[in-house]
Amino acid sequence: MTTTRGLEGIVATQSSVSSIIDDELTYQGYGIDDLANNASFEEVIYLLWNGELPSQKELKSFTEKLASEAEVPEQIFTQMKAYPIEQVHPMAALRTAISTLGLFDEDAEVMNEEANYEKAIKLQAKIPTIVTGFERIRSGKEPIKPNKDLSFAANFLYMLNGETPDDLSVEAFNKALVLHADHELNASTFTARVCVATLSDVYSGLTAAIGALKGPLHGGANEAVMNMLLEIGKPEEVEPYLRKALDNKEKIMGFGHRVYKNGDPRAKHLRDMSKQLTDVIKESKWYDMSLQIEEMITKEKGLLPNVDFYSATVYHSLGIKHDLFTPIFAVSRTSGWLAHILEQYSNNRLIRPRAEYIGPNKRNYVSVESR
Numbered sequence: 035m036t037t038t039r040g041l042e043g044i045v046a047t048q049s050s051v052s053s054i055i056d057d058e059l060t061y062q063g064y065g066i067d068d069l070a071n072n073a074s075f076e077e078v079i080y081l082l083w084n085g086e087l088p089s090q091k092e093l094k095s096f097t098e099k100l101a102s103e104a105e106v107p108e109q110i111f112t113q114m115k116a117y118p119i120e121q122v123h124p125m126a127a128l129r130t131a132i133s134t135l136g137l138f139d140e141d142a143e144v145m146n147e148e149a150n151y152e153k154a155i156k157l158q159a160k161i162p163t164i165v166t167g168f169e170r171i172r173s174g175k176e177p178i179k180p181n182k183d184l185s186f187a188a189n190f191l192y193m194l195n196g197e198t199p200d201d202l203s204v205e206a207f208n209k210a211l212v213l214h215a216d217h218e219l220n221a222s223t224f225t226a227r228v229c230v231a232t233l234s235d236v237y238s239g240l241t242a243a244i245g246a247l248k249g250p251l252h253g254g255a256n257e258a259v260m261n262m263l264l265e266i267g268k269p270e271e272v273e274p275y276l277r278k279a280l281d282n283k284e285k286i287m288g289f290g291h292r293v294y295k296n297g298d299p300r301a302k303h304l305r306d307m308s309k310q311l312t313d314v315i316k317e318s319k320w321y322d323m324s325l326q327i328e329e330m331i332t333k334e335k336g337l338l339p340n341v342d343f344y345s346a347t348v349y350h351s352l353g354i355k356h357d358l359f360t361p362i363f364a365v366s367r368t369s370g371w372l373a374h375i376l377e378q379y380s381n382n383r384l385i386r387p388r389a390e391y392i393g394p395n396k397r398n399y400v401s402v403e404s405r
């Protein structure tokens with residue numbers, strides 16, 4: 035038996051949802067640059083789940099269906115109000131809320147293609163309401179009901195802040211959602227597939243995926259990037275901070291990638307948005323510091339920024355609290371997780387690899403009195 039640490043390079047499944055070939059990312063064959071520059075997030079969800087971009091008519095009815103499912107059972111919010119809210123990370127709250135949501139779906143255990151697609155719609159529609167509702171509750175405010183007349187991106191910002199967002203914010207947020215929607219067999223998507231490959235239900239798959247995204251080596255890195263920038267504080271501190279971190283062999287959040295060795299194709303879009311948005315809020319120092327960090331880490335370690343690096347300053351510029359960055363990643367990635375869950379069900383086989391045993395040799399039990 036040979037083991038491959040972290041399953042690096044192992045091809046564990048076939049998928050038509052998204053591909054990374056020669057450092058190029060596509061969703062169902064459409065290049066990420068094309069989608070990021072042109073598509074609405076609603077179109078991307080439809081594409082990931084159906085394999086084709088929607089016609090105008092299909093998009094209209096899909097968008098209406100999503101909007102009609104956006105409210106959540108009041109009990110979700112009642113339960114949140116009972117959490118020890120000041121110690122609860124929003125990703126932990128989201129993980130619990132998605133699991134709880136399953137309790138209120140009478141079809142949670144129904145296992146057929148149509149029922150699973152319906153559950154996908156419900157989950158994608160409700161996750162923004164949950165994330166924003168939690169933020170409102172912990173800020174001592176009431177959750178805001180979804181507005182059916184707004185796009186997915188605009189409605190998220192509206193439910194978060196209680197105001198109709200400006201066009202630039204909506205455009206930037208929509209682009210961020212498109213860029214984060216899917217990414218082949220990343221750790222959280224693999225987690226979702228492993229879970230549902232036991233023929234467990236969609237809610238379990240999504241709950242498992244959220245747990246995997248939460249960690250700082252994966253989706254949690256975007257919050258960690260902002261924490262690093264805050265800790266550094268000002269441009270002149272970048273060099274000494276990084277020098278110390280590198281000397282201590284610390285990981286620099288937002289850099290490196292298991293698959294991309296020549297750079298993450300999503301990063302340039304986020305870098306451009308970060309420049310534009312930090313200028314708008316007159317806090318260009320965050321962008322300048324990010325560039326400085328990029329230059330030094332690339333020069334000294336040969337590492338390039340991943341999707342999490344510049345998304346941090348994009349979300350910060352949109353006035354979003356830093357511990358909501360990863361839940362926002364989850365709102366977007368739910369579309370990809372669900373596409374993979376539906377694909378897994380459609381051609382399922384239990385996922386069960388082997389472990390190379392490195393424990394003690396076989397030995398005999400010794401009774402507790404003789405130990």
Ligand SMILES: CC(=O)SCCNC(=O)CCNC(=O)[C@H](O)C(C)(C)COP(=O)(O)OP(=O)(O)OC[C@H]1O[C@@H](n2cnc3c(N)ncnc32)[C@H](O)[C@@H]1OP(=O)(O)O
Nearest residue numbers: 250251252253255284285286287288289290291292340342
């Ligand atoms: C959406 C996403 O999930 S994107 C990734 C988000 N995560 C991060 O940004 C966290 C920081 N980055 C990392 O920890 C890693 O680059 C990962 C987890 C993304 C990829 O990890 P792996 O493919 O396992 O690479 P691994 O951690 O083995 O790194 C290889 C070498 O590069 C170094 N390295 C990799 N990333 C970094 C980093 N961000 N900072 C400093 N050194 C790094 C490692 O220390 C290691 O060096 P060594 O060979 O001297 O021990």
Ligand SMILES: O=C([O-])CC(=O)C(=O)O
Nearest residue numbers: 216217219220221292341
């Ligand atoms: O693919 C990965 O390993 C991590 C990543 O970039 C993502 O999930 O978007």
